[in-house]
Amino acid sequence: MRYAMIMAGGAGTRLWPMSRNSQPKQLLPLIRREGSDAAKSLLQISAERMDGLVPPERRYICTGESYRAPIRAALPDFTDARILGEPAARDTVNAVGFTAAVLHKLDKDAIFAVFTADHVIEPQETFRQRVEVGFKLVEQDPTRLVTFSIKPTYAATGFG
Numbered sequence: 001m002r003y004a005m006i007m008a009g010g011a012g013t014r015l016w017p018m019s020r021n022s023q024p025k026q027l028l029p030l031i032r033r034e035g036s037d038a039a040k041s042l043l044q045i046s047a048e049r050m051d052g053l054v055p056p057e058r059r060y061i062c063t064g065e066s067y068r069a070p071i072r073a074a075l076p077d078f079t080d081a082r083i084l085g086e087p088a089a090r091d092t093v094n095a096v097g098f099t100a101a102v103l104h105k106l107d108k109d110a111i112f113a114v115f116t117a118d119h120v121i122e123p124q125e126t127f128r129q130r131v132e133v134g135f136k137l138v139e140q141d142p143t144r145l146v147t148f149s150i151k152p153t154y155a156a157t158g159f160g
Contacts, residue, residue, distance in 0.1 A: 008117035
């Protein structure tokens with residue numbers, strides 16, 4: 001079965017003083033969409049981006065354990081069982097490995113996509129089409145690893 005995991009563990013130190021330990025970058029209401037009065041966080045937008053890709057009950061968020069409560073408050077559809085709290089901040093490979101271990105226990109045939117909580121991706125329909133292709137490629141050959149990228153328009157070393 002298909003699953004999705006959103007990495008949402010970063011503290012957002014480059015966004016200080018807006019980003020704090022109590023309100024990390026992924027929970028800041030930064031994006032106001034046309035036709036909406038309220039700004040949304042990047043994490044909320046990332047969670048909505050999963051609509052039509054993976055059923056809500058198979059969506060997970062991997063984050064620092066200290067962010068569990070604010071994430072639950074911001075995204076009440078994510079139960080505690082679907083918020084994977086890391087005891088200490090590590091890095092991407094640990095978040096992916098942790099999620100893989102959890103999903104393997106739940107479903108030995110799990111196929112999961114890893115997303116980030118700090119991107120705006122548009123157009124969303126194109127994004128969904130590409131992710132669908134990625135899922136199908138892995139379903140055809142479970143040893144595959146599919147990655148996505150964008151073509152850079154200029155050299156930049158400050159994007160992590």
